[in-house]
Amino acid sequence: xxxxxxxxxxxxxxxxxxxxxxxxxxxxxxxxxxxxxxxxxxxxxxxxxxxxxxxxxxxxxxxxxxxxxxxxxxxxxxxxxxxxxxxxxxxxxxxxxxxxxxxxxxxxxxxxxxxxxxxxxxxxxxxxxxxxxxxxxxxxxxxxxxxxxxxxxxxxxxxxxxxxxxxxxxxxxxxxx
Amino acid sequence: xxxxxxxxxxxxxxxxxxxxxxxxxxxxxxxxxxxxxxxxxxxxxxxxxxxxxxxxxxxxxxxxxxxxxxxxxxxxxxxxxxxxxxxxxxxxxxxxxxxxxxxxxxxxxxxxxxxxxxxxxxxxxxxxxxxxxxxxxxxxxxxxxxxxxxxxxxxxxxxxxxxxxxxxxxxxxxxxx
Numbered sequence: 582x583x584x585x586x587x588x589x590x591x592x593x594x595x596x597x598x599x600x601x602x603x604x605x606x607x608x609x610x611x612x613x614x615x616x617x618x619x620x621x622x623x624x625x626x627x628x629x630x631x632x633x634x635x636x637x638x639x640x641x642x643x644x645x646x647x648x649x650x651x652x653x654x655x656x657x658x659x660x661x662x663x664x665x666x667x668x669x670x671x672x673x674x675x676x677x678x679x680x681x682x683x684x685x686x687x688x689x690x691x692x693x694x695x696x697x698x699x700x701x702x703x704x705x706x707x708x709x710x711x712x713x714x715x716x717x718x719x720x721x722x723x724x725x726x727x728x729x730x731x732x733x734x735x736x737x738x739x740x741x742x743x744x745x746x747x748x749x750x751x752x753x754x755x756x757x758x
Numbered sequence: 759x760x761x762x763x764x765x766x767x768x769x770x771x772x773x774x775x776x777x778x779x780x781x782x783x784x785x786x787x788x789x790x791x792x793x794x795x796x797x798x799x800x801x802x803x804x805x806x807x808x809x810x811x812x813x814x815x816x817x818x819x820x821x822x823x824x825x826x827x828x829x830x831x832x833x834x835x836x837x838x839x840x841x842x843x844x845x846x847x848x849x850x851x852x853x854x855x856x857x858x859x860x861x862x863x864x865x866x867x868x869x870x871x872x873x874x875x876x877x878x879x880x881x882x883x884x885x886x887x888x889x890x891x892x893x894x895x896x897x898x899x900x901x902x903x904x905x906x907x908x909x910x911x912x913x914x915x916x917x918x919x920x921x922x923x924x925x926x927x928x929x930x931x932x933x934x935x
Contacts, residue, residue, distance in 0.1 A: 590885070669885050675874040681858030697852040698881030705875040708767070708846050710887035710903055726887055 586667045589756070590701070590711035591659065592721070593672035593684065595734045597692070598649040601626065607639055608632075621735035643683040651691050654749035660694055661757055670695060671709050673721070674702035715752065719743060730755070763844045766933070767878070767888035768836065769898070770849035770861065772911045774869070775826040778803065784822070785813055798912035820860040828868050831926035837871055838934055847872060848886050850898070851879035892929065896920060907932070 594600040601618075604626065609615055612631050620629055630636040639645045662668050670688060674680050681702060688700055706714060707724035714721065715730045719740050722729030730752075731743040746752050771777040778795075781803065786792055789808050797806060807813040816822045839845050847865060851857050858879060865877055883891060884901035891898065892907045896917050899906030907929075908920040923929050 588885075671885075674879075675862075675877055678859060678862045678874075681862070681879070682855060685852075685855045685858070696881070697855075699885075700852055700881065701885055702851075702858070702879040704873070704877065708765075708848075708876075708878055708887055710885055 588667040588711040589713045590669045590671040590709045592716040595717045596732045597655050623739040640677045646680050646683040658749040658753045669699045671701045675704035765844040765888040766890045767846045767848040767886045769893040772894045773909045774832050800916045817854045820856050823857050823860040835926040835930045846876045848878045852881035
């Protein structure tokens, strides 16, 4: 009998892609500041940056998203997950419509083993039909039908209530042991 | 008690947007042909067009998708559905990555009452967590967790096995009576 694989949906920004790392580098350079990841613990960048909400204007430039670093170990762990799970990428791209194409190209370059049919751009992730959602935002778990797995990011270190993974090695521990 | 609304996901091409109508006009003009909608009954355009698969090259031009006609009655019926259901748009945009932005802009122009959070670009619609999916492609229903509703298009007139609606008035009959 063909047993249906369980399905894992994976967020992109700050889970597969080091979005905030690049944002911080660009911000520090352009605003002559020296905010570190440690400064962001439990906080949003907009509350720490000199320019406030303006700091997110970087996302309006598709080129910004095109060359983000890949999160350590994410490629090999996701490749291994595919043997035992059905893996989808679920990115909340609707917040920044200009980002669609750049996000898609980035995924195709760094994760060519994830077929386009398994990439989803959405807003509210309650629309995702999966057993697990690995995400750095707990608000996406509220109406999600499966189990949310919180991927540690500076802004969420104080949040509780969901299983937490600090990195991709811990994702492997959780799903592949 | 707050009763959760049932959720309807709606396909875009040939359900909300008259994609094939424009494709046919462009093809007939450029290839000096006179294929009608009636000629397409039970067939794919690629099997009837002089240029075969090439006919889908029109989709590679984002401008092509930007000014599609809205399907008759779709705006008012979807607006009415929102009072009783949670409505999402689910478009298989991953087949043509260049189409993301144009599709998004088209939706915002013609269906501004559908929030961006409720727009999904995906490939395999089995990832959609909804109670109903209104779509013109039965292959999207195979693994869909809810009930597929087949929206009549020339290519699907001979397909059986799913409840069928011929137009948006019939969608209203089905969901709002």
